Amino acid sequence: MDVGASTPSLWAFEEREKLLEFYERVSGARMHASFIRPGGVAQDLPLGLCRDIDSFTQQFASRIDELEEMSTGNRIWKQRLVDIGTVTAQQAKDWGFSGAGHPPEEGVGPTDREWIRLWPRGTSEPHEFTGVEHSPPKSA
Incomplete structure (x- = not known):
């Protein structure tokens, strides 16, 4: 290469x-x-x-x-x-990470998949394609 x-x-x-x-x-x-x-x-x-x-x-x-x-x-x-722009699961929670088309846990690993989900910012409406209830982060 x-x-x-x-x-x-x-x-x-x-x-x-x-x-x-x-x-x-x-x-x-x-x-x-x-x-x-x-x-x-x-x-x-x-x-x-x-x-x-x-x-x-x-x-x-x-x-x-x-x-x-x-x-x-x-x-x-x-x-x-490798190891460029790494984010921990806690940082993803704290910063209110969201994703479009794929969940952001791909970037932080499988440690906290229950919390890190796709969610529309500022709303608690579930996504039509997931059927999963979402809530905005407590801090962004």
């Missing part, structure tokens, strides 16, 4: 390029696929496209694993990121 840690990003762009080629083969447009039109589709799928997509999906998971290992398994990456 290079000093700027840009290699994984470049490899990810290579995979993105393959996906954009599929769009282009179907619709002629790379970024804004114009395949579906009023009344149906513009044309049939090109011959071999489904086979090529299948080949891509067969190797994609291993490419993601390579990208992940290149990043998180790298000594320089770890030196730059």
Whole structure:
């Protein structure tokens, strides 16, 4: 990995390029696929496209694993990121941490999962998707 840690990003762009080629083969447009039109589709799928997509999906998971290992398994990456911006469970409580889409306990560990939950600031209404009662922190 290079000093700027840009290699994984470049490899990810290579995979993105393959996906954009599929769009282009179907619709002629790379970024804004114009395949579906009023009344149906513009044309049939090109011959071999489904086979090529299948080949891509067969190797994609291993490419993601390579990208992940290149990043998180790298000594320089770890030196730059491990123990940076750590927050204890008590600090998360005291500061009123909340999250959107994922619980903030991912950042503080599993020590106090009962208290640290997603909650809308300043309200005790439960989130529709969790059904868990929430209450605002006592101090923020």
